[in-house]
Amino acid sequence: MEYGPAPESAAPAQQWIATHSGAFDLYIGGVWRKSVAGETFETFDPATGQPLAAVAQAGADDVEAAVEAARGAQAAWWELGAHGRARYLYALARQVQKHSRLFAVLEALDNGKPIRETRDIDIPLVARHFYHHAGWAQLMPTEMPDYQPVGVIGQIIPWNFPLLMLAWKIAPALAMGNTVVLKPAEYTPLTALLFAEVCAEIGLPAGVVNILTGDGSTGALLTQHAGIDKIAFTGSTEVGRLIRQATAGSGKKLSLELGGKSPFLIFDDADLDAAVEGLVDAIWFNQGQVCCAGSRLLVQENVADRVYRKVRARMETLRVGSPLDKTTDIGAIVAPVQLERITSLVQQGQAEGATLWQSANTCPSTGCFFPPTLFTDVAPSSVLAQEEIFGPVLVSMTFRTPAEAVELANNTRYGLAASVWTENIGLALDIAPKLKAGTVWVNSTNLFDAASGFGGYRESGYGREGGREGLWEYVKVKERPKTRSASIATPKPVAKEVLPAANALPSIDRTPKLYIAGKQARPDSGYSIPVLDPQGNVLGHVGEGTRKDIRNAVEAARGAGSWAKSNGHLRAQILYYLAENLAYRSTEFAAQIARMTGQNHATAMQEVDLCLERCYFYAAWADKYDGAVHQTAGRNVTLAMNEPLGVIGIACPTESPLLGLLSLVLPAIAMGNATVVLPSERYPLAATDLYQVLETSDLPGGVINIVTGKRDSLAEILAQHDEVASVWYVGTPEGGKRVEHASTGNMKRTWVQDETQCDWRDSVVGQGAEFLRQATQVKNIWIPYTDEVSW
Numbered sequence: 001m002e003y004g005p006a007p008e009s010a011a012p013a014q015q016w017i018a019t020h021s022g023a024f025d026l027y028i029g030g031v032w033r034k035s036v037a038g039e040t041f042e043t044f045d046p047a048t049g050q051p052l053a054a055v056a057q058a059g060a061d062d063v064e065a066a067v068e069a070a071r072g073a074q075a076a077w078w079e080l081g082a083h084g085r086a087r088y089l090y091a092l093a094r095q096v097q098k099h100s101r102l103f104a105v106l107e108a109l110d111n112g113k114p115i116r117e118t119r120d121i122d123i124p125l126v127a128r129h130f131y132h133h134a135g136w137a138q139l140m141p142t143e144m145p146d147y148q149p150v151g152v153i154g155q156i157i158p159w160n161f162p163l164l165m166l167a168w169k170i171a172p173a174l175a176m177g178n179t180v181v182l183k184p185a186e187y188t189p190l191t192a193l194l195f196a197e198v199c200a201e202i203g204l205p206a207g208v209v210n211i212l213t214g215d216g217s218t219g220a221l222l223t224q225h226a227g228i229d230k231i232a233f234t235g236s237t238e239v240g241r242l243i244r245q246a247t248a249g250s251g252k253k254l255s256l257e258l259g260g261k262s263p264f265l266i267f268d269d270a271d272l273d274a275a276v277e278g279l280v281d282a283i284w285f286n287q288g289q290v291c292c293a294g295s296r297l298l299v300q301e302n303v304a305d306r307v308y309r310k311v312r313a314r315m316e317t318l319r320v321g322s323p324l325d326k327t328t329d330i331g332a333i334v335a336p337v338q339l340e341r342i343t344s345l346v347q348q349g350q351a352e353g354a355t356l357w358q359s360a361n362t363c364p365s366t367g368c369f370f371p372p373t374l375f376t377d378v379a380p381s382s383v384l385a386q387e388e389i390f391g392p393v394l395v396s397m398t399f400r401t402p403a404e405a406v407e408l409a410n411n412t413r414y415g416l417a418a419s420v421w422t423e424n425i426g427l428a429l430d431i432a433p434k435l436k437a438g439t440v441w442v443n444s445t446n447l448f449d450a451a452s453g454f455g456g457y458r459e460s461g462y463g464r465e466g467g468r469e470g471l472w473e474y475v476k477v478k479e480r481p482k483t484r485s486a487s488i489a490t491p492k493p494v495a496k497e498v499l500p501a502a503n504a505l506p507s508i509d510r511t512p513k514l515y516i517a518g519k520q521a522r523p524d525s526g527y528s529i530p531v532l533d534p535q536g537n538v539l540g541h542v543g544e545g546t547r548k549d550i551r552n553a554v555e556a557a558r559g560a561g562s563w564a565k566s567n568g569h570l571r572a573q574i575l576y577y578l579a580e581n582l583a584y585r586s587t588e589f590a591a592q593i594a595r596m597t598g599q600n601h602a603t604a605m606q607e608v609d610l611c612l613e614r615c616y617f618y619a620a621w622a623d624k625y626d627g628a629v630h631q632t633a634g635r636n637v638t639l640a641m642n643e644p645l646g647v648i649g650i651a652c653p654t655e656s657p658l659l660g661l662l663s664l665v666l667p668a669i670a671m672g673n674a675t676v677v678l679p680s681e682r683y684p685l686a687a688t689d690l691y692q693v694l695e696t697s698d699l700p701g702g703v704i705n706i707v708t709g710k711r712d713s714l715a716e717i718l719a720q721h722d723e724v725a726s727v728w729y730v731g732t733p734e735g736g737k738r739v740e741h742a743s744t745g746n747m748k749r750t751w752v753q754d755e756t757q758c759d760w761r762d763s764v765v766g767q768g769a770e771f772l773r774q775a776t777q778v779k780n781i782w783i784p785y786t787d788e789v790s791w
């Protein structure tokens with residue numbers, strides 16, 4: 001039997017627009033202001049093509065005013081205290097709930113998504129996000145006593161979940177004591193403007209939330225503004241890349257939630273009907289305009305035909321139509337340009353030879369609609385399989401074995417999410433850790449909750465939103481007085497060879513090479529660099545590493561993959577053993593440090609002692625840096641697992657040559673990463689003396705690779721390398737900028753610190769949880785269950 005129409009009235013939303021005379025200003029410092037340049041643009045209903053309202057286009061002067069308002073409000077917002085902020089966040093949650101239907105209708109009108117989704121998913125999740133973060137605001141002093149807000153946050157969000165993305169950005173930022181300037185997407189500004197009204201209604205202090213409508217140029221102005229301390233962005237990888245480049249070297253913190261091409265794996269033992277229902281949710285929810293959409297169906301070959309038959313049958317029942325009809329499954333595509341993009345990618349797919357199937361159901365003849373589409377016979381390297389289509393288009397491939405499934409699933413530059421369908425829990429839990437994705441859903445899909453972090457691996461970006469893990473994006477370690485100056489002494493310019501006396505024999509030369517794959521390797525350049533003492537005497541030479549040496553070192557690090565699979569206990573044992581071997585030679589190391597740096601022996605000895613303590617500290621953490629089981633709403637076991645990143649490139653500070661190096665390398669390897677290390681350029685002998693310690697400590701070859709030479713140019717090469725997952729750089733602002741700029745090739749994470757600001761001897765700044773967080777990425781694995789609990 002056919003469904004009858006069940007229209008939701010647009011009248012309340014239209015009335016709300018009409019009370020503003022169909023025109024909206026910018027919300028800056030708690031008041032509505034026209035844009036200084038007086039420019040506006042229109043926002044449309046994509047289902048009808050009709051204009052909905054005129055909205056202000058924020059320009060440079062408006063960005064200036066909004067940042068100033070946010071800056072002016074930030075100290076008082078932080079000083080309001082945890083409970084005060086919690087009260088406001090709670091009030092926001094309540095107010096969103098009170099206006100929930102208006103929000104739901106307005107969102108459906110402006111975006112084109114079905115009212116069923118905005119009413120039952122988007123808006124409830126928005127309220128939940130504010131409630132959850134009211135709690136984090138309250139708990140901040142006890143849970144994060146050593147942290148303070150980052151400051152003023154610039155937030156740029158996309159059009160696919162306009163209000164939900166706003167909540168994901170604003171709630172944690174405010175909870176942690178920051179103030180924000182948020183730019184909604186050009187296509188969907190209206191619910192953000194209604195939210196601004198809600199902020200005013202609850203009496204949120206002026207300037208805490210500022211909303212600037214505008215296009216990409218407004219976003220660009222925001223990212224470039226010197227008064228912004230952090231940018232939080234959700235959108236395309238392409239724009240994420242531009243933002244990384246624009247913010248490189250600025251010292252701004254950055255989190256990026258980017259695109260995806262998420263796999264949906266169906267094994268032959270899966271409950272196929274449930275899997276097909278899941279698939280409908282995975283790819284046709286929000287017209288497929290979802291960053292984590294399960295857009296690549298990978299199905300085991302022996303059940304593929306059955307699955308396709310079921311998918312086609314289900315597609316026939318999907319209703320494409322008015323977003324405001326409560327029986328609509330698939331609403332409108334957000335804008336004509338997106339529709340063109342989807343159409344063009346589908347045409348390319350057909351031209352490449354893939355087989356297209358669409359249901360007989362028709363789309364409305366006006367407005368932006370695209371029918372649900374299935375592609376079979378898709379080659380893994382084709383455009384369809386690799387490009388994010390961001391529309392209701394499912395592309396399918398088959399696999400034979402679990403290993404092949406994993407290989408196909410990971411055959412993408414992205415890594416946002418994955419779904420695994422099998423009745424065999426052993427298989428599911430074997431596959432989930434192997435998938436390169438920030439979220440893995442077992443026998444489920446598109447589950448979101450404020451208590452669980454969401455974010456990507458690889459080119460899907462970095463940083464997490466939601467849960468405890470999302471809070472770190474909005475805090476920094478409290479500033480502390482330095483225990484000593486970290487200023488860098490100027491080196492003596494001239495090298496004086498210490499020649500042997502005429503009648504003496506030359507000393508036996510000991511020129512350390514590079515350390516790659518557990519062995520000493522000659523530098524490819526064939527050049528050596530002298531190491532001078534503070535008087536300019538030559539203490540020795542080290543090899544000058546090149547691009548080729550970095551390539552070899554990265555290859556060696558990648559070859560050490562078994563280290564990631566080793567358990568924390570084993571890694572702890574090796575770190576303790578390393579401490580043992582270092583302790584045995586501590587006097588020798590101290591003497592070398594004293595010789596190179598000119599420090600007295602006692603100070604150098606302190607440095608070595610701190611290194612030993614740090615070995616113990618990270619050995620201790622190696623088997624204790626636990627994940628969590630998140631308390632997500634609904635019936636799920638949500639496992640937040642800390643996973644290593646892979647290969648981390650580490651450029652070490654000049655000063656504290658041994659302590660700086662070990663403070664960075666130890667947490668990285670304790671968490672299962674392999675490293676390519678660029679030691680102190682001026683005092684490299686502390687690192688080269690380590691070779692023998694490493695060799696005698698049972699550390700597998702390739703886990704630590706050391707390349708001496710010009711730190712900043714080698715760091716840039718590491719940042720350009722596609723197989724390096726993250727670069728930690730401690731050096732000059734200029735060198736940091738080069739690293740951040742070069743990191744955009746594979747959108748790798750970077751952690752850049754100014755060496756004059758780092759005090760390695762400080763036990764809070766020089767070691768701790770921040771190092772472990774930088775060394776890991778959180779994967780959330782969701783496993784739903786039924787709740788038949790009896791007492």
Ligand code: NDP
Binds near residue numbers: 234237290
């Ligand atoms: P964008 O990445 O362009 O837009 C995201 C946000 O960034 C919007 O607010 C946009 O403003 C803003 N923006 C655009 N250019 C800049 C810039 N140079 N500096 C700062 N901010 C900027 O996504 P699109 O809307 O153009 O969509 C294009 C494709 O991106 C989609 O087809 C899809 O593949 C992908 N996408 C992925 C999303 C995700 O969640 N991962 C979400 C949205 C899109 P404005 O809206 O005014 O252009």
